Amino acid sequence: MEATQNLTSRKSDLNVLLLRILSADSNSVSSSSVKKEQFHSHKHSFHSSFCSNDSFVPSNLKSFTYDELKNATKNFQADSLLDEGRFGYVFKGWIDETTFAPCKPGSGMVVAVKKLKAGRFQGHREWLVRRKELKNSNYLGLIVKAEVNYLGLLYHENLVNLIGYCAELDNRLLVYEVMSKGSLENHLFKKGDKVIPWATRMCIAVEVARALSFLHGLDASVVYRDLKASNILLDSDFSAKLSAFGLARDGPRGDRTRFPTRVCCTRGYAAPEYLASGNLTPQIDVYSFGVVLLELLSGRRATSAENAGGADEKLVEWAKPFLCDSRRVLRIMDIRLGGKYSKKGAQTAASLVLRCVDVDPRLRPTMDEVLATLELVKAPKVVHNRLNKADDKLVSREDKGARSISRGRNQDFH
Incomplete structure (x- = not known):
């Protein structure tokens, strides 16, 4: 019942978003005759909207437990690994399109789960970050908070969709749509x-x-x-x-x-x-x-x-x-x-x-x-x-589970 109510709410949010898109001409700044898909939103500052704890998150994001993401990625096994970056590993996972609960590989919706790794910031020659910040034990948390704060509140066709996150104990994980290439x-x-x-x-x-x-x-x-x-x-x-x-x-x-x-x-x-x-x-x-x-x-x-x-x-x-x-x-x-x-x-x-x-x-x-x-x-x-x-994607994905993750993100908030 709760999952049905959440889906109904998200559909309502999408309808509001589509209406805002149709009326966005008066808010956008067009620099050529080509249609510019740009949406505007009033935005909290980073520090005021996401404080020192994880209590504030956009309601459209899923808060996953660590065990849920372990199950979704087959316990982060090597055959689920999609990529490895400076900040962490990216694994392929599977979740239910409606409830976002983990499900069997090959079923449900494919997602990318980024598992951030601690202790890997110092000594990387590409990075120019002050050591005081590198030694900050909360640095991983700040990265997760920034991701949630921005990708959780903003929607645009050329920003990756954030589905949810995990901030359980020392574990910091982010769940995105999969970009197949x-x-x-x-x-x-x-x-x-x-x-x-x-x-x-x-x-x-x-x-x-x-x-x-x-x-x-x-x-x-x-x-x-x-x-x-x-x-x-x-x-x-x-x-x-x-x-x-x-x-x-x-x-x-x-x-x-x-x-x-x-x-x-x-x-x-x-x-x-x-x-x-x-x-x-x-x-x-x-x-x-x-x-x-x-x-x-x-x-x-x-x-x-x-x-x-x-x-x-x-x-x-x-x-x-x-x-x-x-x-x-x-x-x-x-x-x-x-x-x-x-x-x-x-x-x-x-x-x-x-x-x-x-x-x-x-x-x-x-x-x-x-x-x-x-x-x-x-x-x-x-x-x-x-x-x-791009226009076809915006409309045709309305009834798909993957589309629900971005609904309502560009509504004004205070």
Whole structure:
């Protein structure tokens, strides 16, 4: 009976959400003639909405016990392992579509269960985090709280869906929808894998830009702070979604333009002014996006021994001489594309990269401007088809259990 009532409530929430989507034109900021799927919400600050305990969570999220997730993942066995990242392991699990109770493998709804691992933050050369924060025993808890606070309250087609979490004793786990193709990193850089075509790369870039534009456009703007290829997940048709909101924070608002924080970032993706001051602004996401776009164009990692200066040279440093010279700019392009890309589109995208990674944050474009430029780079037919797919997904998933996890997230709250 309780499960039926919960499902009825969630259906009601979805109806409200769909009505808000239909009326969202007056709230959205359109930067081109292409329809922009962007939703707005009033948002609590990180500290006020999720305090020092786990008592406040969005009602649409499931609070799992550790035993439930053990059963859902076959006791976290190796054959259930989907991926391993810096913060933890990701396992495949199965839960009931209605009650979210664990069920037998092969039945119910497939989910991704991220099991965070403690004691793995220090010594990783990619990370630039102050030691005081690294030694904080509550750091894992802060990551979980940030994920729950943002992904539990916001919904957008290009943000991964969070189903629930576990914060039982020292165990910290997060339960997401499964993105069947894994991360962009796994497809863009691995030798021997099928090469991602030019049109698909530009679609991915647009979808990531759309997600960041949404976050920056909220009444209480959100700075994602950890944009990189490994945090961009792809579904079966290579549609992109942002994941891993553990480092996301509320950005500056009103007259408060300086918002210093502890420096948490990944080498090669971080804006220079953020490394120097820790000042949190949406422009640091713009810089990181420029790096990701450069990775999509070149097929090279943000930091790699393949770059001319070896492992210590960042991709941006290697590419800038070419980006600044219109006669040589196409030399940065991924040779695996075999020249099968729009030369004009590549030049436009490369010019956009140069603007995004400008050392002066005041000269960088906004994500709205980035999105408008990239939508023009894409072939009109591709734009039309992908947007229609996004619209179809939004409606067709209404009666599926997986869709219930995101219902009602963008309703105003105080």
